[in-house]
Amino acid sequence: xxxxxxxxxDLARVNELRRQVNELHVEGKPDVFKPGFCPELRDYVxxxxxxENKKIVVAEREGTLCGFAVLNxxxxxxxxxxxxxxxxxxxxxxxxxxxxxRGVASEMIAFIRDWAKKQGYHRLELNMWEFNAGALQxxxxxxxxxxxxxxxxxx
Numbered sequence: 001x002x003x004x005x006x007x008x009x010d011l012a013r014v015n016e017l018r019r020q021v022n023e024l025h026v027e028g029k030p031d032v033f034k035p036g037f038c039p040e041l042r043d044y045v046x047x048x049x050x051x052e053n054k055k056i057v058v059a060e061r062e063g064t065l066c067g068f069a070v071l072n073x074x075x076x077x078x079x080x081x082x083x084x085x086x087x088x089x090x091x092x093x094x095x096x097x098x099x100x101x102r103g104v105a106s107e108m109i110a111f112i113r114d115w116a117k118k119q120g121y122h123r124l125e126l127n128m129w130e131f132n133a134g135a136l137q138x139x140x141x142x143x144x145x146x147x148x149x150x151x152x153x154x155x
Contacts, residue, residue: 001104003111006056006068011045013065014056018045021094028131045070057112059095059104066099067108068092074125088116090126109142 006014015037022041025033048054048070059067070092076085090112095104116124126144128135 001059001061001107003057003059003067003107006049006058008049010056010058010065011049014045014058014068015042017065017068017094017096018092020097021092024132025129029129054091057108059108061099061102061104064096064099067095067104069094069108069112071112085123086121087123087125088112088119088121090124093126105138106142 018041019037022033022037023035026035045056049056053073055071057069057071058065069090072089072091074085074087074089076082078084093105093108095108113124124144126139128139130136
C-alpha cells in the first residue's frame with residue numbers, strides 16, 4: 001500500500017470517499033447533517049487542495065485509492081485564557097467501506113504522524129462524532145485520547 005499526498009487527478013475519487021463519510025454522518029446525526037452531496041461539498045476539496053495551509057493525504061491499495069485525510073494547520077494566538085496553540089488538525093478522515101479493518105487507516109495515521117513530526121508539529125488533533133463508536137475505538141487504539149468533549153441537551 002502507498003500513502004502519499006494527493007494529486008489533483010485524485011480529487012474526484014477523494015470526493016467519492018467523502019460522500020461515504022457524509023452518508024455515515026447523515027445516518028448517525030440526521031438532525032445536524034444534510035443528506036446528499038451538494039456542489040458546495042463536492043467543490044470544497046478543490047479549495048482545500050489549493051490552500052497552502054492544508055494537505056490531502058491518500059492511501060492506495062490494489063490500484064484503488066481507498067482512504068483520505070484532510071489536514072489543516074491551525075494557529076490560535078494567545079489570549080487571556082489560553083496559551084498560543086499551533087497544531088495539525090485532521091479535519092476529515094475516511095476509508096472506503098470495502099477496505100476497512102485492513103490496516104489502511106493505521107498506515108495513514110502513521111504517515112500523518114511521521115510527516116507532522118518532520119514539519120515540527122508537537123500536537124495532532126481531530127474531532128469526531130460520538131455516534132461513531134468504531135472510529136473512537138480506532139483513534140484510541142492509534143494513540144489519540146479525549147481532551148475535550150462537546151455535549152448537548154434537547155429541549
